[in-house]
Amino acid sequence: MGTIGTATGLAAQDLWPQRLDTGWQCVSTPAGACASPADLPMDGWLGAPVPGTVASARRAAGLFDAAHPPPLAFDDHWYRLTLTGTGKRRLRLHGLATLTEVWLDGTRRLDSDSMFVAHDLDIELHGSATLALCFRSLTPALAEKRSRARWRPRLVSPPTLRNLRTTLLGHMPGWCPPVQAVGPWRPVELLSDAPDAFDTVDLMSHLDGDDGVVTLTLRFVHPHDSAANRASLNCGGFVSSLQWRDAYTLTGSVRVPHAERWWPHTHGTPTLYPLTLQLDDEHPITHVLGSVGFRRIEVDHGADGAGFALRVNNGTPVFCRGACWTSADLVTLSGTAEQLRHAFALARAAGMNMLRVGGTMVYESDAFYALADEYGILIWQDFALANFDYPTDAAFSASIDREASQFLTRTRRFASLAVLCGGSEVDQQAAMLGLPVSMRTQPLFTRQLPAIAARERPDVPYVSNSPSGGVWPFSTNTGITHYYGVGAYQRPLDDVRRSQVRFAAECLAFANVPDDATLHDAPGTMHVHDPRWKAAVPRDPGAGWDFDDVRDHYLQTLYGVEPARLRYEDPQRYLDLSRAVVAELMSDVFAEWRSAGSSCGGALVWQFQDLRPGAGWGLIDATGRPKSAWHGLAQTLQPVQLVMTDEGLNGLAIHLLNERAQPLQAQLDLVCLRDGCVKVASASRAVELAPHSAERIGAAECLGQFFDFTHAYRFGPRAHDVTIATLRDPASGRILAEAFHLPERRASECHELGLTVTAGRAGDSWQLVIEAKRFARFVHIVDTHYRAAHDWFHLPPNRAVTVPLIPSAQLVACASNPAFKANATCVAPAGEVRAINAISATFYG
Structure with missing residues (x-):
């Protein structure tokens, strides 16, 4: 049921379904208190965003305590909206949570018992009408006698939720807050009454050998004269005419020769082809249908x-x-x-x-x-x-x-x-x-x-x-x-x-x-x-x-x-x-x-x-x-990556990973440090990795002589604190990947690291330059008004690292909890840099 699109052209008009997302009100009543809209109270109604939930309506009104949410699924909740217009129309309800009655001008027109299905309702308007949605308490349905389950999971409460098609979010004590899903959580739409109004747009793509093929089935709300209405589908510049299956349905496909593939970003480019639909050759209207990718x-x-x-x-x-x-x-x-x-x-x-x-x-x-x-x-x-x-x-x-x-x-x-x-x-x-x-x-x-x-x-x-x-x-x-x-x-x-x-x-x-x-x-x-x-x-x-x-x-x-x-x-x-x-x-x-x-x-x-x-x-x-x-994951999951594994008496294994589609030539540097700054062993070698390949190299092979990398042989005291393996671009010296191994992970010792921090401008943003005279373990940046783009990293000695700072203000639109939106003002950075092996923090700003 694709509903995303825009129209451009000489006679452009909105043929897509209209979202009914404003003007809604909601009210809550005890379970069963109101049998129909006629019984609803006059007061107590709240403005309600749709798509949304009862919880989001209360949150918008400042009446929702996220730390102690009420059990919303066990009351009744009513939504209402005034519809205006004349003639036959189609109402589309994309998701209603969960046991729902749909009323129009006091007449019950539809029942739904699943929050995961969409419904169409054909209605006729004569000026204005009141649409009401009643979300009934789950209590009676949960108490119904049904077939006995062979097992009862402890994850969910109550166990009779197995009989209802609703999310388990809000019903899993122990890890999920009891914020229960109630309301029109997916869009409510009214299909356009224009002669060329779209009903559904069904798109699919596949590979046929090296070619990409996109298939479209477009269904209109009203019947068309197929002889007088022509249409074509454009995929990335490749165009094909569409055919009428019946008076309501256009269908057809377009072929993209030697189509570029869509890849997960770690392995290539997620190539997408833009899609447009053109209707009526005499007065062309072009509709943007989004994009598709081709992959196997x-x-x-x-x-x-x-x-x-x-x-x-x-x-x-x-x-x-x-x-x-x-x-x-x-x-x-x-x-x-x-x-x-x-x-x-x-x-x-x-x-x-x-x-x-x-x-x-x-x-x-x-x-x-x-x-x-x-x-x-x-x-x-x-x-x-x-x-x-x-x-x-x-x-x-x-x-x-x-x-x-x-x-x-x-x-x-x-x-x-x-x-x-x-x-x-x-x-x-x-x-x-x-x-x-x-x-x-x-x-x-x-x-x-x-x-x-x-x-x-x-x-x-x-x-x-x-x-x-x-x-x-x-x-x-x-x-x-x-x-x-x-x-x-x-x-x-x-x-x-x-x-x-x-x-x-x-x-x-x-x-x-x-x-x-x-x-x-x-x-x-x-x-x-x-x-x-x-x-x-x-x-x-x-x-x-x-x-x-x-x-x-x-x-x-x-x-x-x-x-x-x-x-x-x-x-x-x-x-x-x-x-x-x-x-x-x-x-x-x-x-x-x-x-x-x-x-x-x-x-x-x-x-x-x-x-x-x-x-x-x-x-x-x-x-x-x-x-x-x-x-921690960001330092291990990159497409070009170096990791080390402890092989005990066999020493350290260095694994070089190249998931990219291009070959990689690089320099591998290996160094072991005592007291976090004294070099006790080192080696370098050129490496070449084929596309989409992995190679394993023993640290001993790089060094060419015995060294107890993992402190497994224990011939005397440990000779080093950390092994650092670095993969560099041979031309620029840029670090492509880096990995660290500590033969002893204990966190009981702290030292003076000689850590220095300088804050400076970088265009319109800020950054920190951090350097230490001794290996710094898990460097962490604390700043009230910024977050570090790179954090919780190890820092080798005598190597300056630049860390961009991202204003906390950029989190405002991303925080779901309004409590986090008060102090997101951008000022000059001021904070501290810590490391878990440092005696004390280093302050800046």
């Missing part, structure tokens, strides 16, 4: 048939890395255009090339998938199903069929859609409760959804569930897993290699601490034992631990500090080390998975962004600021 995606299961990796276009392997998407704004469930663009810009800057929209979330907007196309980000898309043993009755099956078909038709044009997945942790939930395969199989995932996917998006691979594939569906060495060995299961770092992960659709959940600037803006979260801090820390329902405890485990085992004592004696250092350790864990785990010869085809961190202020799972906090975990 296949699954490589490996020589043993047990793997999972994507190959794109000409069979190029792609290591998929990124994170699991939650929501740009939990209150509206969609976020603004600025919020979405900010998120995609951060994903690309970190070197991510995939985001997963999981089964516990919602189907995202067209704008989301269009940005994924533009930024070259692959999308792993779950259907909105998770954990439950779902009903098998005909009505539920028909609802799923409509939901899945509508979603795939709506997103058929987007090249970024890369994997379709039946749902999240359904097989895992049943298997962990001890059920055999025969008792946990659901035809919904093994027959119904794959058939719909094959019919509507045959170019996108389908998997039944995430995780799936092994003897246990969550086995790490077969198929798709959710890897929390390093993480919730508190396994040592060498478990990453031992687990032989093939593809982790979820991994590495930590309670990631936001920066001080965010903690300052969110009162109460600064103190880690404040009840408000702990309320924002994710936890599994019923568990005697939370994800603060998980992070603290690695603080103790990797850094050799006692977390409780450090938190008591030096809370600021506790926070800084907590930030550093997750950056280190993220970087080290992905270095292992990206290493040459690794069996891993991809991994997605749980989660991309926080749903509320605090130490949540997000790599991005509630203000839109990247956390230390994001910075």
Whole structure:
């Protein structure tokens, strides 16, 4: 149901559906208090943004407490709007959450029981009419007697939500705030009454050999005389005439010879071709239809048939890395255009090339998938199903069929859609409760959804569930897993290699601490034992631990500090080390998975962004600021990358990665330092990498003599503190990639580093120049009014690094919480630079 477009030409007019996004009011009533609009109260109405939710209407009126949201799903809520016009019109409701009645002038015209389907309603206007939407309480439906489930997940409350087609967001205690989805969360439109008004625009693209082919099916609201109306489709300058299938429908295709491919941005250019439609040769009107890309995606299961990796276009392997998407704004469930663009810009800057929209979330907007196309980000898309043993009755099956078909038709044009997945942790939930395969199989995932996917998006691979594939569906060495060995299961770092992960659709959940600037803006979260801090820390329902405890485990085992004592004696250092350790864990785990010869085809961190202020799972906090975990990943996920892995008695392995389509010639420098500044070993060599290739070089091979890089032999005291491997452009000396290895990670010693910081102008912006006389470990920049473009990085001695500063004011449009918008004024930078091995901070400004 494409509705995005513009018209240009001699007789240009708006033929696209008109969004009904202003003039709405809403009111809340007790469940069942008003049987019809005639019973509604006269007062208490609020202005309501649409698309939007009851929560967003209350937030706009200053009546919503995000920290203590009311249980909105268990009252009734009414929306109303006055429609004006004459004649027959078509109303399109793209998404109503969740049990909804649609009334027109007091007559009930439509019922909906799924927030994931769109509805058309043909109406007739005689001047003005009142459209009313009633969103009924879920309580009666949740209490209905239905077929008994074979298992009940602890994730969701109440468990009878399995019977309703609504998001689980807001119903997952332990990690998701109880902001429940109620209201017209997707657009409400009135189709144009112009003679040439568009009804639906269905676009799809595919590759035919080297050529790209775009197919259009355009349906009009009113019938046309096919003999008198001609049309053509233009794709990047290649034009083809369209044909009339019937009086309402134009169809046809255009071929683009030797089409340039759409690539994930890490491996090439996400090329998109502009599309335009031209109607009526005598008085031409040109309509912009957006853009399409051409790509081919296949699954490589490996020589043993047990793997999972994507190959794109000409069979190029792609290591998929990124994170699991939650929501740009939990209150509206969609976020603004600025919020979405900010998120995609951060994903690309970190070197991510995939985001997963999981089964516990919602189907995202067209704008989301269009940005994924533009930024070259692959999308792993779950259907909105998770954990439950779902009903098998005909009505539920028909609802799923409509939901899945509508979603795939709506997103058929987007090249970024890369994997379709039946749902999240359904097989895992049943298997962990001890059920055999025969008792946990659901035809919904093994027959119904794959058939719909094959019919509507045959170019996108389908998997039944995430995780799936092994003897246990969550086995790490077969198929798709959710890897929390390093993480919730508190396994040592060498478990990453031992687990032989093939593809982790979820991994590495930590309670990631936001920066001080965010903690300052969110009162109460600064103190880690404040009840408000702990309320924002994710936890599994019923568990005697939370994800603060998980992070603290690695603080103790990797850094050799006692977390409780450090938190008591030096809370600021506790926070800084907590930030550093997750950056280190993220970087080290992905270095292992990206290493040459690794069996891993991809991994997605749980989660991309926080749903509320605090130490949540997000790599991005509630203000839109990247956390230390994001910075750690950004230093490991780039297309041209160098990583090192500890091979014990075999020393260090240096892995050179070139995912670009061009060959790479570079210089590899290796240096080992004692006391952070004394060179005790060094070597250099020229390297050449083929396109889309990886090479492994032993550090000992570079040096040409014995050196205990990993301090595994322990012939006397350790000879060095850090090994630095640097990949440089041989002509300019520019650093292409860099990696660090510390044979001893303890964080108990601090030194005078000789750190200097200078703030200066760079055109219209500011930057810092930072230098140290001794190796600085996890350099961190703290500035109330700016965030550092690069942060939480290691700094070799006697090398100045320039760090651009981004004004916090630029976060204003990206923050979903209005509390973060008060202090975003741009002034001259003033703050401090820290390092976790520095005795004290260095101040500037």
